[in-house]
Amino acid sequence: MKNIFNNLFSKKNRSRTISFLMVIVAYILIEVIMNTVGMSRLFKSLLVPVCCYIILGLSLNLVVGISGELSLGHAGFMAIGAFTAVCVSGFCAQSIPNDILRLALSVLCGSIVSGIFGFIISVPVLKLSGDYLAIVTLAFGQIIKSLINNVYLGFDSRGMQFSFVTNELKLEGGKMLLSGPMGATDTAKISNFTSGFVLILFTLYVIYSLINSKYGRAIMAARDNRIAAESIGVDISKTKTLAFVISSVLAGMAGALYALNYSTLQPAKFDFNTSILILVYVVFGGLGNINGTIIATTVLYILPELLRSLQDYRMLMYAIVLIVVMQITNSATLKQTLEKTTKRFFKKGEAQ
Amino acid sequence: MKKLLVVLLSVLCVLTLAGCGSKGGNEGGGETGDGTVTVKLGGSGPLSGDAKVYGEAVRNAAQIAVDEINASDSKIKFEFRMEDDEADGEKAVSAYSTLFDWGMQVSMFTVTSGSGAAVASYYDEDKIFAITPSGSSTALVYTDAKNYPGNFQMCFTDPNQGVASADYMATNFADKVVAVIYKSDDVYSAGVFEKFKAEAAAKGVNVVYEGAFTDDSSTDFSTQLTAAKDAGADLVFLPIYYQPASTILKQANDMGYAPVFFGVDGMDGILTLEGFDTSLAEGVYLLTPFAADATDEATVHFVKAYQDKYGETPNQFAADAYDVVYAIKQALENIGYKEGYATNGLCEALTAEFTSMSFDGVTGLNMTWAENGEVSKAPKAVVITNGVYVSAN
Numbered sequence: 001m002k003n004i005f006n007n008l009f010s011k012k013n014r015s016r017t018i019s020f021l022m023v024i025v026a027y028i029l030i031e032v033i034m035n036t037v038g039m040s041r042l043f044k045s046l047l048v049p050v051c052c053y054i055i056l057g058l059s060l061n062l063v064v065g066i067s068g069e070l071s072l073g074h075a076g077f078m079a080i081g082a083f084t085a086v087c088v089s090g091f092c093a094q095s096i097p098n099d100i101l102r103l104a105l106s107v108l109c110g111s112i113v114s115g116i117f118g119f120i121i122s123v124p125v126l127k128l129s130g131d132y133l134a135i136v137t138l139a140f141g142q143i144i145k146s147l148i149n150n151v152y153l154g155f156d157s158r159g160m161q162f163s164f165v166t167n168e169l170k171l172e173g174g175k176m177l178l179s180g181p182m183g184a185t186d187t188a189k190i191s192n193f194t195s196g197f198v199l200i201l202f203t204l205y206v207i208y209s210l211i212n213s214k215y216g217r218a219i220m221a222a223r224d225n226r227i228a229a230e231s232i233g234v235d236i237s238k239t240k241t242l243a244f245v246i247s248s249v250l251a252g253m254a255g256a257l258y259a260l261n262y263s264t265l266q267p268a269k270f271d272f273n274t275s276i277l278i279l280v281y282v283v284f285g286g287l288g289n290i291n292g293t294i295i296a297t298t299v300l301y302i303l304p305e306l307l308r309s310l311q312d313y314r315m316l317m318y319a320i321v322l323i324v325v326m327q328i329t330n331s332a333t334l335k336q337t338l339e340k341t342t343k344r345f346f347k348k349g350e351a352q
Numbered sequence: 353m354k355k356l357l358v359v360l361l362s363v364l365c366v367l368t369l370a371g372c373g374s375k376g377g378n379e380g381g382g383e384t385g386d387g388t389v390t391v392k393l394g395g396s397g398p399l400s401g402d403a404k405v406y407g408e409a410v411r412n413a414a415q416i417a418v419d420e421i422n423a424s425d426s427k428i429k430f431e432f433r434m435e436d437d438e439a440d441g442e443k444a445v446s447a448y449s450t451l452f453d454w455g456m457q458v459s460m461f462t463v464t465s466g467s468g469a470a471v472a473s474y475y476d477e478d479k480i481f482a483i484t485p486s487g488s489s490t491a492l493v494y495t496d497a498k499n500y501p502g503n504f505q506m507c508f509t510d511p512n513q514g515v516a517s518a519d520y521m522a523t524n525f526a527d528k529v530v531a532v533i534y535k536s537d538d539v540y541s542a543g544v545f546e547k548f549k550a551e552a553a554a555k556g557v558n559v560v561y562e563g564a565f566t567d568d569s570s571t572d573f574s575t576q577l578t579a580a581k582d583a584g585a586d587l588v589f590l591p592i593y594y595q596p597a598s599t600i601l602k603q604a605n606d607m608g609y610a611p612v613f614f615g616v617d618g619m620d621g622i623l624t625l626e627g628f629d630t631s632l633a634e635g636v637y638l639l640t641p642f643a644a645d646a647t648d649e650a651t652v653h654f655v656k657a658y659q660d661k662y663g664e665t666p667n668q669f670a671a672d673a674y675d676v677v678y679a680i681k682q683a684l685e686n687i688g689y690k691e692g693y694a695t696n697g698l699c700e701a702l703t704a705e706f707t708s709m710s711f712d713g714v715t716g717l718n719m720t721w722a723e724n725g726e727v728s729k730a731p732k733a734v735v736i737t738n739g740v741y742v743s744a745n
Contacts, residue, residue, distance in 0.1 A: 146568075186495045
């Protein structure tokens with residue numbers, strides 16, 4: 001028993017254990033509160049988007065923090081996952097009446113399609129690095145948004161119908177899945193908090209398995225010193241592609257969950273700002289820091305809602321809080337004090 | 353260090369969650385003992401970001417109406433609360449949830465179409481009566497699959513605006529050559545344009561150029577303007593919001609292109625845009641149900657109240673919001689709303705009342721509502737002259 005405990009909290013596994021514990025405890029706590037005291041509608045409505053953004057943050061952290069490449073087009077992958085899921089869910093509404101099954105299938109399809117796009121993009125993109133890569137990913141995000149903006153997709157008794165740029169579909173009693181800038185309408189809201197929780201656990205499992213594997217070490221070696229890594233036989237482009245594709249699969253998954261939480265969804269939602277928002281969560285939580293990303297995302301997503309009572313000064317306060325926290329977490333003196341306290345805390349623990 | 357931080361932050365998160373956990377639920381209207389009853393009126397709109405002119409106009413005007421009603425001897429008083437939704441669907445759901453927790457009984461829905469479409473089904477599921485002053489997409493009141501019975505509109509729908517614009521041009525600008533510049537990734541703009549195109553073809557309006565732009569290319573319109581000029585257009589139809597429209601007016605002026613510009617309700621607000629030279633908007637036509645220069649008693653009273661309080665001339669959004677509050681009040685009075693009225697039947701009763709009553713406001717007389725929630729009233733064309741709207745004919 002003690003062995004297992006020591007193993008779980010060994011230096012190598014500590015971060016992983018804390019991540020899983022934190023997510024599971026948070027889930028149980030929220031479920032308990034929801035079923036006993038009851039939770040306000042506002043917080044209930046925030047649960048699923050928070051889960052989505054946590055997964056998005058984690059997946060982006062894989063590229064930005066662990067692989068060390070700046071990507072500014074993460075919302076693009078989210079959009080692919082989102083609209084794929086909406087189409088699958090809308091198409092299967094009759095044939096698969098079970099919500100959970102349909103959700104699972106939609107999320108699966110969303111992540112697969114997003115992964116395929118991730119792979120296609122990674123071929124030209126990962127030959128670049130630094131600023132060039134950032135600009136190309138940014139462009140990719142915009143291209144995806146523009147493409148979806150022009151897609152008209154619907155189905156009726158004659159089968160699937162597709163039209164590009166101008167809407168020429170004449171449906172005979174069927175259903176429009178995507179209608180250009182209007183996006184998807186009338187989506188059944190089948191996402192729920194539990195599915196978000198399961199997907200976060202899955203994401204954590206994938207990321208930690210990758211980090212602790214041969215490939216993960218290769219990815220980090222390539223980040224820290226490209227030449228040294230290459231000299232010992234690490235295939236740089238292969239490792240980077242791996243990280244990029246996994247990241248896009250996870251982002252597509254989050255997008256699918258997100259899309260099925262709202263009855264309407266417009267492509268304009270997945271613009272540059274959304275990509276930056278996710279990047280802010282990652283930077284705020286610390287590059288490469290998994291637990292930090294989870295906490296930062298939760299706090300930053302809920303904060304503007306808690307500040308609603310400030311009315312007109314809300315966004316101003318949000319920005320100020322952002323700056324203050326960034327400064328504080330980077331202050332050397334504060335870090336030292338914190339470290340000292342933690343050291344004392346741990347020493348005590350070990351002495352007992 | 354990490355661990356401590358993690359523990360600290362998780363405790364914080366839990367505390368905030370638990371702290372907000374016990375609130376919520378519908379508490380119903382307050383009672384004051386003298387027979388008056390207070391109704392909680394909610395609404396959401398962009399109070400920050402690009403579209404905040406609309407959100408603020410609606411909030412200001414609704415506040416005037418609420419203050420007037422509360423100061424009068426009316427038995428029905430309002431408690432009004434407006435939340436920021438940044439014109440974004442995701443934030444609109446949060447804003448709606450905040451209002452629901454507050455105990456909103458009747459709603460002004462949302463100011464913009466995109467956010468309204470995202471919460472339309474929530475209003476329907478929770479049976480809260482909602483009427484939007486300015487969310488013009490049909491997605492707010494019905495979809496292909498179903499009608500939201502308790503959702504209504506005070507403004508025209510996008511399709512109706514497109515049709516009305518084409519009709520107006522066919523009658524009043526029959527000899528003009530028309531170009532259209534629209535925003536293809538915007539629900540509102542694409543919606544108006546689609547219907548305009550169909551109606552223009554049917555009515556024989558001579559459309560020679562259709563130029564599209566998107567959010568990413570909304571800063572430079574020289575391509576579209578040059579193309580429109582080369583095509584010989586002497587009327588440019590702009591079914592877009594006022595910020596890109598202001599850029600178009602500026603660039604057209606710079607290149608010496610002076611056609612007649614014709615907008616719809618999104619153009620409203622251009623005169624209050626900060627940093628915009630309003631002389632550029634001289635002679636711009638727009639289709640709106642409200643003209644601030646009208647001389648009827650209600651309009652004069654409203655315009656004066658708005659100018660006294662906020663120092664500017666109200667636009668159509670403000671007028672629609674003002675009407676929304678009074679329409680709700682009229683409906684509440686008609687159904688005999690008083691203390692102890694069963695909250696769960698309120699939405700149905702108001703729905704029945706709205707589809708049968710007729711309302712006179714500043715945006716039109718004898719307004720009626722169809723079963724699907726669309727309003728029926730007459731659009732007016734106004735032209736901007738000396739910095740104010742003047743009825744076009």
